[in-house]
Amino acid sequence: MMSDLFIAYRPLIDLFLLHSGFALGQYIVLRAGVFSVANAGLTAIGAYLSAWLTLRAGVHPALSVIAGTAAGTLVALLLSWPLARLRGVYQAIATLAFVQVVLSLNVYSERFTGGAMGMNGIPKVVSTGTLFISLLVTLYIIWAISRTRLGRAFDAIRQDEMVAASLGASVRYYQSVAFAISGAIAGYFGAMEAFNTYTIEPQRFGFDFLVAALTYVVFGGRRSIWGPVVGAAVLIALPELARPLAEYRTLVYGLIMIVVMAHLPRGVFDTFVEYLHRRRMARMDRAAIAKGDNA
Amino acid sequence: MSTLVLDRVSKRFGGVIAADNVSMQVPSGRITGLIGPNGAGKTTIVNLITGMMELTAGAIKLDDRDLSTTSPHEVSRAGLARTFQNIRLFKEAPVIDNVMGGFHRHEKCSLVSSLFALPSARAETRQIREKAGALLEKFGMTRYASYPAGSLAYGHQRRVEMMRALASGPSVLLLDEPVAGMNDVEAGELGGIFRELANGGMAVLLIEHNMRFVTKLCEHVYVLDGGRLIAEGPPKQVTSDPAVIAAYLGA
Numbered sequence: 001m002m003s004d005l006f007i008a009y010r011p012l013i014d015l016f017l018l019h020s021g022f023a024l025g026q027y028i029v030l031r032a033g034v035f036s037v038a039n040a041g042l043t044a045i046g047a048y049l050s051a052w053l054t055l056r057a058g059v060h061p062a063l064s065v066i067a068g069t070a071a072g073t074l075v076a077l078l079l080s081w082p083l084a085r086l087r088g089v090y091q092a093i094a095t096l097a098f099v100q101v102v103l104s105l106n107v108y109s110e111r112f113t114g115g116a117m118g119m120n121g122i123p124k125v126v127s128t129g130t131l132f133i134s135l136l137v138t139l140y141i142i143w144a145i146s147r148t149r150l151g152r153a154f155d156a157i158r159q160d161e162m163v164a165a166s167l168g169a170s171v172r173y174y175q176s177v178a179f180a181i182s183g184a185i186a187g188y189f190g191a192m193e194a195f196n197t198y199t200i201e202p203q204r205f206g207f208d209f210l211v212a213a214l215t216y217v218v219f220g221g222r223r224s225i226w227g228p229v230v231g232a233a234v235l236i237a238l239p240e241l242a243r244p245l246a247e248y249r250t251l252v253y254g255l256i257m258i259v260v261m262a263h264l265p266r267g268v269f270d271t272f273v274e275y276l277h278r279r280r281m282a283r284m285d286r287a288a289i290a291k292g293d294n295a
Numbered sequence: 296m297s298t299l300v301l302d303r304v305s306k307r308f309g310g311v312i313a314a315d316n317v318s319m320q321v322p323s324g325r326i327t328g329l330i331g332p333n334g335a336g337k338t339t340i341v342n343l344i345t346g347m348m349e350l351t352a353g354a355i356k357l358d359d360r361d362l363s364t365t366s367p368h369e370v371s372r373a374g375l376a377r378t379f380q381n382i383r384l385f386k387e388a389p390v391i392d393n394v395m396g397g398f399h400r401h402e403k404c405s406l407v408s409s410l411f412a413l414p415s416a417r418a419e420t421r422q423i424r425e426k427a428g429a430l431l432e433k434f435g436m437t438r439y440a441s442y443p444a445g446s447l448a449y450g451h452q453r454r455v456e457m458m459r460a461l462a463s464g465p466s467v468l469l470l471d472e473p474v475a476g477m478n479d480v481e482a483g484e485l486g487g488i489f490r491e492l493a494n495g496g497m498a499v500l501l502i503e504h505n506m507r508f509v510t511k512l513c514e515h516v517y518v519l520d521g522g523r524l525i526a527e528g529p530p531k532q533v534t535s536d537p538a539v540i541a542a543y544l545g546a
């Protein structure tokens with residue numbers, strides 16, 4: 001019974017695991033205060049390179065995944081150089097242009113990428129289990145970053161660049177590091193997608209991807225590492241629960257993004273965590289006052 | 296024992312001259328005052344020292360090291376720390392996290408150990424948390440450790456900023472109106488802490504409008520008006536200088 005259910009929902013579970021990875025790749029640059037939407041392009045690079053290596057050059061899939069991850073990291077590092085001169089909305093525009101460039105290259109360099117038709121017959125070597133472990137490892141790394149030096153620097157820079165610099169943190173250095181980590185996650189999960197779904201085509205890493213990755217983070221929350229995962233879970237389950245919505249996925253995401261940004265700017269999960277925190281602080285205050293210590 | 300030296304420093308914003316040939320010394324072991332009417336250029340001096348603004352002319356040195364064109368994070372690494380006149384805290388983050396941020400300059404764990412939370416990185420986080428806790432205690436702020444910094448009263452926010460600056464273990468501390476908005480008792484408490492820091496060998500630059508406070512704490516005071524130094528010397532002498540009185544009355 002349970003296993004039947006699992007098989008029925010398996011594609012959906014795979015989708016959720018993959019997209020949680022995409023969401024975390026997006027999350028980590030935002031956390032360091034970089035307004036990049038480059039992840040769609042970086043994911044495409046990981047997916048295409050690894051698929052091409054295995055399909056056309058006969059490279060072992062494991063090595064292809066490593067190559068895809070490395071390519072995502074490297075391209076992100078290269079991108080971070082010109083991006084360091086830009087801020088806020090200009091970073092968003094520049095990275096959007098990057099996504100468009102990758103998309104066009106994938107469409108027009110047919111010989112390598114299969115053009116608009118994409119690549120087919122990629123061996124499905126990545127199972128739900130692999131995806132699950134991949135997500136766990138990614139979550140661990142992001143948790144590790146949050147608990148140590150990198151996370152403190154990212155948080156400081158996101159909140160106030162000038163102050164972070166006045167405390168000795170090089171904004172350029174840390175934002176490049178965040179971008180590289182994001183590129184690695186994007187490249188890796190791009191390769192996972194290639195080896196999980198048999199086919200890839202350019203449009204899958206276009207505007208819809210970009211909106212989805214952003215929506216997961218904005219909807220779920222940008223502070224806690226669980227925000228993006230909760231965001232991906234809810235937003236992937238939603239159209240499945242209400243079938244007619246599935247066709248208008250991007251429209252629904254767009255609407256959700258507007259509503260959440262207007263009414264729950266921290267995202268659902270972070271708002272919930274904050275609510276719990278407030279309650280605890282209020283309880284502590286009451287206890288302190290009851291003890292007569294209202295200094 | 297270090298001395299911060301400003302040598303004929305100038306800063307021009309379009310037509311406005313915010314600093315005009317300013318030369319100053321901020322030696323260790325002393326609280327040096329910097330006063331002047333609104334718009335005199337005091338904050339500009341701090342921004343120039345910390346590399347947040349580029350000099351139009353002149354030089355800034357910490358002992359033998361030239362800081363004239365050094366970027367803000369490198370100035371911090373050279374041992375300078377500052378507070379901001381318009382308090383700049385990480386408002387949503389807990390007080391303790393704000394203070395922990397100040398230790399950045401001393402963090403040594405590698406990128407890889409941070410990425411995987413290896414024992415060395417976790418130990419570092421633990422140590423920094425303990426040190427931040429000790430600072431909170433020194434400033435009597437322990438009970439606010441987990442409050443969002445932005446939710447505190449004004450005076451408490453100033454204290455958090457000061458703790459964050461001190462966390463970096465600076466040899467030069469630049470305080471831009473650190474007791475603005477505090478009552479005399481609170482200001483007195485902080486004054487005691489500044490005194491202690493200077494006695495411990497720190498070079499402290501204190502920008503302040505409250506003349507009683509400045510007179511009590513500073514041995515040497517510089518007076519700015521319209522970007523130019525119009526007087527310097529012991530506080531008693533400076534406050535009775537006709538040029539200074541005229542500048543304040545004229546403002």
Ligand SMILES: Nc1ncnc2c1ncn2[C@@H]1O[C@H](COP(=O)(O)OP(=O)(O)OP(=O)(O)O)[C@@H](O)[C@H]1O
Pocket residue numbers: 308311312313331332333334335336337338339340380
């Ligand atoms: N970023 C800037 N761009 C242009 N002009 C500036 C800038 N910063 C300061 N100024 C100008 O430089 C002059 C000095 O300003 P500054 O803030 O240094 O004065 P201040 O002595 O700190 O004053 P206050 O006592 O009000 O804090 C003012 O005329 C101000 O308008």
Ligand SMILES: [Mg+2]
Pocket residue numbers: 337338339380471
């Ligand atoms: Mg000022």
